[in-house]
Amino acid sequence: MGSSSSPEIPPYKADFLKAAIDGGVLKFGSFELKSKRISPYFFNAGDFYRADLLRAISTAYAKTILETESSSAPLEFDILFGPAYKGIVLASGTADKLAELAPQKYGKICYSFDRKEAKDHGEGGNIVGAPLKGKRILIVDDVVTAGTAKREAIDKIRKEGGIVVGILVALDRMEKLPSPDGDDTKPMPSAIGEIRKEYGIPVLSILTLDDIIGGLKGRGSEEDIKRLEEYRAKYKASD
Incomplete structure (x- = not known):
């Protein structure tokens, strides 16, 4: 992939x-998902374990949040919440980057995360x-697969008196x-669409599959792009 400035x-x-x-977090090929579908791409946020990659994803989360401020539905929140385990690093890294990029508004933004098991001492x-x-x-995490983990996070937050x-x-x-x-x-909704509908909250993302396809055009393999477009056509959600 060449220059990062893309017209798409x-x-x-x-x-x-x-x-x-470049960091091998997004791979193209043939991958079997939990759903047993064969996907032409695979994204693993757990591979953002190198400092430069952590900085890249934290910056992207922060800029996605800042982008909403010029929209009709800006995100207004007090705390970034990262569900254990991947979300812990993502939320803390995003808080740090927000404070750097917009110190007046986010210089003292807070973050929290949950324990997998409740601590019975201290x-x-x-x-x-x-x-x-x-x-x-605002919950910060890697992806929504079936939505189970996000529902659990929402339940935990609400039990603590927080407002998602x-x-x-x-x-x-x-x-x-x-x-x-x-x-x-059969036409079916996406997991993200189901959560939006069930809880009445926005679910935003840094990238969508459309973004990946658009970003690869003129830079990536034509074969990869074709397979991504075919996969999108076959499994595109109804919402």
Whole structure:
């Protein structure tokens, strides 16, 4: 992939896409998903373990949040919440980058995360970091697959008295959920669409599958682009 300035997608998205590909976080080929579908691409946010890659994803999350400020629905929140385990680093890194990019507004932004198991000694409890009670919470995580983990996070936050105002993930696959009867020709919503509908909150992403395809045009393999477009046509969600 060449220069990060792309006519198809905003520069911050192109920068993130380039970092993800160069760092081996976004791979192209043939991958079996949990749903048993064979995907022509695979994204693993757990591979952002190198300092330059962590900086790239934190910057992309922060710029996605800042982009909403010029929209009709800006994100207003008090705390970034990272579900254990991947979300812990993502939320803390994003808080740091927001404070750097927009210190007047985010210089003292807080973050929190949950424990997988409640601590029964010391300060105890399920939450580490800023107290959630009465605060507006933005969940920061890698992807939404079936939505189970995000529902668990929302439940934990609400039990602590927090108000979930949105979810921000790295990638929206724009992919429909598997049909209960296994018929993948049926129109089905995406996991992200189901969460939006169920909780009435925005679910935003740094990249979508459309962004990946647009960012690769003129730079990536024509074969990879063709396979991505075919996959999108076959599994595109109805929402």
